[in-house]
Amino acid sequence: MSEQKNAHVIPVVKHIALIAHDSRKQDMIRWCDENKESLGKHFLYGTGTTAKMISEATELPVRGVNSGPLGGDQQIGSKIVEGEINFMIFFWDPLSMHPHDPDVKALLRIATLYNIPIATNIATADYLLTSVHMNQPYEGKLIDFDQYLNRKL
Numbered sequence: 001m002s003e004q005k006n007a008h009v010i011p012v013v014k015h016i017a018l019i020a021h022d023s024r025k026q027d028m029i030r031w032c033d034e035n036k037e038s039l040g041k042h043f044l045y046g047t048g049t050t051a052k053m054i055s056e057a058t059e060l061p062v063r064g065v066n067s068g069p070l071g072g073d074q075q076i077g078s079k080i081v082e083g084e085i086n087f088m089i090f091f092w093d094p095l096s097m098h099p100h101d102p103d104v105k106a107l108l109r110i111a112t113l114y115n116i117p118i119a120t121n122i123a124t125a126d127y128l129l130t131s132v133h134m135n136q137p138y139e140g141k142l143i144d145f146d147q148y149l150n151r152k153l
């Protein structure tokens with residue numbers, strides 16, 4: 001076997017945050033289900049309820065933080081600042097107000113500031129997931145990589 005074949009293979013893996021407001025959760029679940037194979041290559045985070053619903057519907061492992069209204073948006077924002085998230089899919093609700101609107105705005109602000117690609121609808125999420133950047137090996141900080149490989153979330 002050639003040396004090349006024995007070379008250590010680095011898996012293609014990015015850290016993606018998945019977040020959806022209630023009126024958009026079904027869109028998020030459907031999109032995740034349709035893209036299950038591609039998403040399965042990446043490490044997924046989500047706000048509490050979104051993460052739970054995606055995991056239950058698709059069996060994709062999604063590491064949940066708190067629910068959005070209970071600080072989940074801020075936790076995701078903090079992970080962005082720490083360099084732990086590469087892409088954000090955030091299906092926010094453009095038709096209603098939320099009690100944690102300042103947190104939503106703060107998350108969008110911090111993701112913009114840190115140059116994180118953000119998809120707020122299915123069309124853009126499709127572009128992100130099929131982008132060459134999504135499919136380049138991860139070069140940044142990898143957290144809990146062993147856990148990721150074993151899918152022990």
Ligand SMILES: O=C(CO)COP(=O)(O)O
Binds near residue numbers: 020
């Ligand atoms: O409110 C949210 C984002 O602002 C989403 O939170 P959940 O995923 O917990 O519903």
